[in-house]
Amino acid sequence: GQQVMQIPQYQHVQEGEDFTTYCNSSTTLSNIQWYKQRPGGHPVFLIQLVKSGEVKKQKRLTFQFGEAKKNSSLHITATQTTDVGTYFCAGPQKLVFGQGTRLTINP
Amino acid sequence: EAQVTQNPRYLITVTGKKLTVTCSQNMNHEYMSWYRQDPGLGLRQIYYSMNVEVTDKGDVPEGYKVSRKEKRNFPLILESPSPNQTSLYFCASKGRLNTDTQYFGPGTRLTVL
Numbered sequence: 001g002q003q004v005m006q007i008p009q010y011q012h013v014q015e016g017e018d019f020t021t022y023c024n025s026s027t028t029l030s031n032i033q034w035y036k037q038r039p040g041g042h043p044v045f046l047i048q049l050v051k052s053g054e055v056k057k058q059k060r061l062t063f064q065f066g067e068a069k070k071n072s073s074l075h076i077t078a079t080q081t082t083d084v085g086t087y088f089c090a091g092p093q094k095l096v097f098g099q100g101t102r103l104t105i106n107p
Numbered sequence: 108e109a110q111v112t113q114n115p116r117y118l119i120t121v122t123g124k125k126l127t128v129t130c131s132q133n134m135n136h137e138y139m140s141w142y143r144q145d146p147g148l149g150l151r152q153i154y155y156s157m158n159v160e161v162t163d164k165g166d167v168p169e170g171y172k173v174s175r176k177e178k179r180n181f182p183l184i185l186e187s188p189s190p191n192q193t194s195l196y197f198c199a200s201k202g203r204l205n206t207d208t209q210y211f212g213p214g215t216r217l218t219v220l
Contacts, residue, residue: 006149009147042214043197044211045210048208090209095140095201096152096166097150098149099147100150
């Protein structure tokens with residue numbers, strides 16, 4: 001079945017540093033979604049990517065979908081303490097989630 | 108307000124005592140699912156439902172049951188809970204399977220002693 005792998009599992013940065021998480025699928029994805037879960041909270045939808053090579057930005061967040069539609073990345077520029085949380089990617093169909101990347105930030 | 112609700116939010120129970128976690132959404136979504144979240148394992152899908160009376164197994168269905176008699180409700184049933192089912196559970200819904208945002212409930216933290 002469809003599998004989505006996400007790396008790294010954990011990332012600790014100093015406030016102001018950049019952060020990137022990567023998502024890789026064993027199969028071609030029709031789309032990919034990204035979610036953020038704050039500590040103690042529930043996952044919240046961030047964005048959906050559909051097109052090959054697509055790049056979308058939300059303020060300091062940049063999302064990319066690979067040309068082959070098998071991988072994706074989320075990059076945060078100049079992290080802030082509000083970025084703390086776990087970031088998940090999810091493939092379509094049964095919405096298979098990656099393991100998530102937990103981001104912690106040293107203020 | 109569009110939302111997914113779950114009850115209870117917290118539950119401590121003992122091995123073998125049947126329990127039900129309710130889930131309800133007010134967005135007329137067809138697709139609903141249950142996930143469990145464990146440290147280091149991310150979100151794993153337990154069961155999903157693509158519409159009323161249509162349910163299917165996710166990745167970790169053992170020890171769980173679900174039903175979808177109405178569009179808005181999707182309860183998760185543990186007939187005989189065991190300690191390895193101690194976890195954080197999320198219900199979620201979305202309008203269409205391959206597109207649309209998935210909305211998550213607030214979560215139910217279950218402890219089985």
